[in-house]
Amino acid sequence: MNVSPLVFQRAVLNWFDQCGRKNLPWQQEKNPYRVFISEIMLQQTQVSTVIPYFQRFMERFPDVQTLANANEDAVLHVWTGLGYYNRARNLHRTAKIVLQDFQGKFPTELITLQSLPGIGRSTAGAILSIALQKKAAILDGNVRRVLTRLYAITTWPSEKKTSEQLWHIAEKLTPQKRVADYTQAMMDIGATVCIRGKPHCAICPFKKVCLAHKLGIEKNVPHPKPKKILPVRQTTFLILRNQQHTLLEKRAAMGVWNGLWSFPETTGFSTLHDVQTICQQRFRLAVQAITLGESFRHTFSHFHLDILPAFVTIKSRPSKIMDNEQQIWYNLHHSQAIGLPAPVKKLLKNL
Incomplete structure (x- = not known):
């Protein structure tokens, strides 16, 4: 792209004034806490999905002090369904640090912000630029896509050298003034115009200077992440039910769904025989009936999990099943404020 940063910035801001999104929930009151929550939620998640979660989260945890003082189960409960639960744990830990070490105010220096759990270079840049109007570049997935097409960069954007190149470009193009509008505009252009697959080049403010468009390779840029075949694992969910109660266990602190209830x-x-034996030997429960449901697949970033639900009706409900394990009898008629993996939440709704 052979255009000066000043001309580029003017084009971005002109587009924002005419087309930019200005009514997203986190834009109504731009403070570091709200921007922080929205940016963490928007990692690997689309805006349309995030909006209702953000609204519920802010109703429950309106400020950093409320979030810091909440217990983890309450945070994970509100986060349930959004996925990537380490994001929720990180923002909870960050809230505690901000309250304890920074008197409840987010740091205003890039390096200090990046030292907080879950806040990387781009998220720190978004907090500084959007909430505090300080010059700081961002490089989220949308902005990466815009810049790789503008400069016809054909390598994978997350490759180390390519990432360093993109950061250099992003910092060079970021303006001193109206940095919040510029940052929002770049994200919006990537999300609504310079989209994956078939970008809307006809309405793009960069169509005259975009090298990928000039070369006719915009549909092939950015280069996709090298594909890998995901392994498949299988598990059986034991859905042990007595009237309106079903047994849930808190998962270990390590591994998938760590700390959630499943x-x-x-x-x-x-x-059927396996389930019968497990219920009798592992849980010492008297089984009344067992039905195996249809298996379904849940995909993580690193493997597929095929889940077989085993619906087990038990004759009685002891208050405690096993020693040294965190377990609850979940009331299907009165849901508790606990964190649940998406497949578990879906199955509970159908019981």
């Missing part, structure tokens, strides 16, 4: 599991797909 059904007891067995590795692999279990038979």
Whole structure:
């Protein structure tokens, strides 16, 4: 792209004045806390999905002090369904640090912000530029896509050298003035115009200077992440039910869904006989009836998980099943404020 930063910035801001999004929930009151929550939620998640979660989250945790003083289960409960639960844990930890070490105010220096859990270079830049009007570049997925097309960069954007190149470009193009509008505009252009697959080049403010468009390669840029075949794992959910109660266990602090509440599991797909034996030997429960449901797939970033639900009606509901395990009898008629993985939440709704 052979255009001066000043001319580029003017084009971005003119587009924002005419077409930019100005009514998103987190734009109504631009403070570091609200921008922080929205940016964490928007990592790997679309705006349309985030909006209702952001609104619910702000109703429950309107400021950093309320979030810091909440227990983790309450935070994970509000986050349930949004996925990537480490984001919720990180923002909870960050809130505690901001309250304890910074008197409840977010740091205003890039390096200090980046030292907080879950805040990377781009998120720190967004907090500084959008909430505090300080010059700071961002490089989220949308902005990466815009810049790789503008400069016809054909390597994978997250490759180390390519990422360093894109950061250099992003910092060079970021203006001193109206930096919040510029930052929002770049994200908006990537989300609504310079989209994946088939970008809307006809209405793009950069169509005359975009190298990828000139070369006719905009549909092939950015280069996709090298594909890998995801392994498949199998598990059986033991849905142990007595009237309106079903047993849930808190998962270990390590591994997938760490710290969330889920059904007891067995590795692999279990038979009716297997389930009967497990209920009697592992849980010492008297089984009244067992039905195996249809298996379904839940995909993580690094593997597919095929889940077989085993619906088990038990004759009685002891207050405690096993020692040294965190377990609850979840009331289906009165949901508790706990964090649930998406597949568990879906199954509970259908019970």
